[in-house]
Amino acid sequence: MTQFTLNLIVIGLSFALYIGIAIWARAGSTAEFYAANRGVGPVTNGMATAADWMSAASFISMAGLIAFTGYDNSTYLMGWTGGYVLLALLLAPYLRKFGKFTVPEFIGDRFYSRSARIIGVVCLLIISITYVIGQMTGVGVTFSRYLEVSNSTGLWIGAALVFMYAVLGGMKGITYTQVAQYIVLITAYTIPAVFISLQLTGNFLPQLGLFSTHDASGMAFLAKLDDLVTDLGFRSYTGHHNSTLDMVLFTLALMIGTAGLPHVIIRFFTVPKVSDARKSAGWxxxxxxxxxxxxxxxxxxxxxxxxxxxxxxxxxxxxFSQPAVSLEAIETAPELQWMRNWQVTGLLAWEDKNGDGLIQYYNDRVEPTGELAQVIQDQGLVGNELTTVNNDIMVLANPEIANLPGWVIAIVAAGGLAAALSTAAGLLLAISGAVSHDLIKGTLAPNISERTELLVARISMAFSILVATLLGLNPPGFAAQTVALAFGLAASSIFPVLMMGIFVKRINKHGAIWGMIAGMATTIIYIFVYKGWFFIAGTNMLPDTPDAWLFGISPASFGVIGALINFIVAFLVSNMTEETPAEVQELVESIRVPRGAGAAVLH
Incomplete structure (x- = not known):
């Protein structure tokens, strides 16, 4: 059986499972569509939340970013996990006790303002659409390799699949689909890691293998890796090289951005009781x-x-004890088949610049020193010849590079798709709820029937899938980089208003509205100055380089500054305007004080 056929079978079976679950768990009411009728148990919801949370950025791109940068990109690990702790402790239980369906609905009721709710909808849409671009990027990368289609064709296939199970099942179908997707993605991530750890270190636990001895050389694995990359002119893998300020701000942006992600927050609206929200977070x-x-x-x-x-x-x-890999070997050797496979996708490319029949890989962006300088002189090298290595291929290609069995490669393909599709579905549900429940039902047409609202929810989700796919055809960066921008936007807009809404009675509707506008606007402007308007190449006003960044703060880190602006503006405006109404202050008190922390009243 060929690898393509095996990929097709495994991916096809996983798709059949997802669609079957969606049909079985089809939403028949708005309560089922938005919150699975609040009937999801803590363990099930914990697993579904993990799948919703661990997106293409986590599965496909994060390890790729760590692979090429090393210690400095451990910020993704620290920020995302730390942020989830913030969400679990500071927001999730209180929002569940409030008993609403969506984040904008909480904002509108807490700040007694239809305008605040609409601004919450706008912020949610900007965040979720930016985030879902990263997921669709991951879908395109995975499909283009394993189904041997173009990146754009892969995107449309993924969009069709999400349409079939997300539009049909709503939160109820998505929840149980995400449970299946979690099982697929964690299996797909762990199995090749175990194989490769055994190959390189003899330790079957990858977590321990990282700190074990490299079998072939007898050196500590990380020390061997450091030697290897520095030999080739790259920075040491375990060293800290970037701005400490930007690293701290980026970690904080990911943390508070995580705590403000609407598609993760709404998962805690699906459990029966407030105590279950805490248990879900733990699981x-x-x-x-x-x-x-x-x-x-x-x-x-x-x-x-x-x-x-x-x-x-x-x-x-x-x-340098042996020559670099040859073009002949790349074209003929079975163990290098993976290079030929990924070359077709356009995500890996090479060029024999000096015509010696070898493909030399080294860092040609710095002045060479030591043995590398001598090799360059002796061999007449004129530049790095591995011209393209997309970060997003590393996890997916790793089993092929290590020559693992075909069934492992097929499972990894299914896992990458599960990670991207699970988060995409959650994001699309958040978008759908914001449009149908907050914008249409809550603002423009409050008298529509439940049946009409459900239809509007499905139509808005279908439209969101189309928009996300079109934007995914030309993403602004790697999957994790695109997602990081979404976290910055969430950090600057949603997180502050939720924190103040729960813990600060004095913040009134004027403070909340102007705080959200100021935080989101400054962050968007800063991102667009360096990334370009609507992510169109060549439209950025300033170069996206550390030298050009304001105080060395990268666009992905600016969400922290946006959050500070949000807090400051909200406090200043609230103190210059009228007091929060007494009934709203009582509402805040009832959310914070855990009286009767049992089943919340459905609204």
Whole structure:
């Protein structure tokens, strides 16, 4: 059986499972569509939340970013997991006790303002659409390789699948589909990591293998990796090289952005009781940790395998003890079939610039020193010849680079799709709820029937899928980079208003409205100055480089500054305007004080 056929079978079976679950759990009411009728148990909801949370950025892109940067990109691990703790402790139980369906609905009721609710909808749409672009990017990368289609064709296939189970099932169908997707993605992430850890270190636990001895050289694995990448002119893998200020701000942006993500927050509206929201958070952390503790090992071992493929001498002896991989070997050797496979996608490319029949891989962006400088002079090298290595291929290609069995490669393909599709479905549901429940039912047409609202919800979700797919055809960066921008937007808009809404009675509708506008607007402007308007290449006003950033703060880190602006504006405006009404203050008190923390009243 060919690898393509095996991929098709495994991916096809997983798709059949998702669609079957959606049909079985089809939503028949708005309560089922928005919140699964509040009947999801803590363990089930924890697993579904983990799948919703661990997106294409976590599965596909995060380890790739760690692979090529090392320690500095551990910020993704620290920020995302730390943010989930904030969400679990500071927001989820209180929002569940409030008993609403959506985040904008809480904002509108807490700040007694239809305008605040509409601004909440706008913020949610901007965040969720930016986030879902990253998921569709991951879908396109995975499909383009494993179904041997173009990136754009892969995007449309993924969009069709999400349409079939998300539009049909709503939150009820998505919840149980995400449980299945979690099982698929954690299996797909763990199995190849175990195989590769055994190959390189002899330790079957990747978490321990990362700190074990590299079998072939007898050196500590991370020390061997450091030697290898520095030999080739790259920065050390375990060292800290970037701005400490930006690293701290980026970690904080991911943390508070996580706590403000609407599609994760609404998962806590699906449980029967407030206490179940806390239990769900605990279970979700357990399920998330199963992948996040493996990710550093996956990233480092992927970087080692890629580099050792290009310089075979790196496996045991010195990096340059054997010639670089030859063009002939790339074209004919079975163990290098993976390079030919990924070349077709356009995500991996090489060029023999000096015509010596070898493909030399090294860092040509800095002045070479030591042995590398001598090799460049002796061999007449004129530049790095591995011209394109997309970060997003590393996790997906890792099993192929390590020559693992075909069934492992097929499972990884299914896992990458499960991660992207599970989060995409959650985001699309958040978008759908904001449009149908908050904008249409809550503002424009409050008298529509439940049946009409359900139809509007499904239509808005279908339209959102179309928009997300079109934007995914030209994303602004790698999956994790695109997602990081969404976290910055959530940090600057949703997180502050939720925190103040729960814990600060004095913040009134004027403060909330102007705080959200100021935080979101400044963050969007800063991002667009360096990334370009609507992410169109060449439209950025300033170069997206550390030298050009304001005080060295990257666009992905600016969400923290946006959040501070949000808080400051909200406090200033609230103190210059009237007091919050007494009934609203009583509402805030009832949310914070856990009286009768049993079943909340359905609204």
């Amino acid at each position: 979700a952390l357990v399920f998330i940790a199963l992948l996040y503790t493996v990710a550093p090992a996956v990233g480092s071992m992927a970087r080692f395998n890629l580099t050792a493929t290009m310089w075979p001498g790196a496996q045991t002896g010195d990096t």
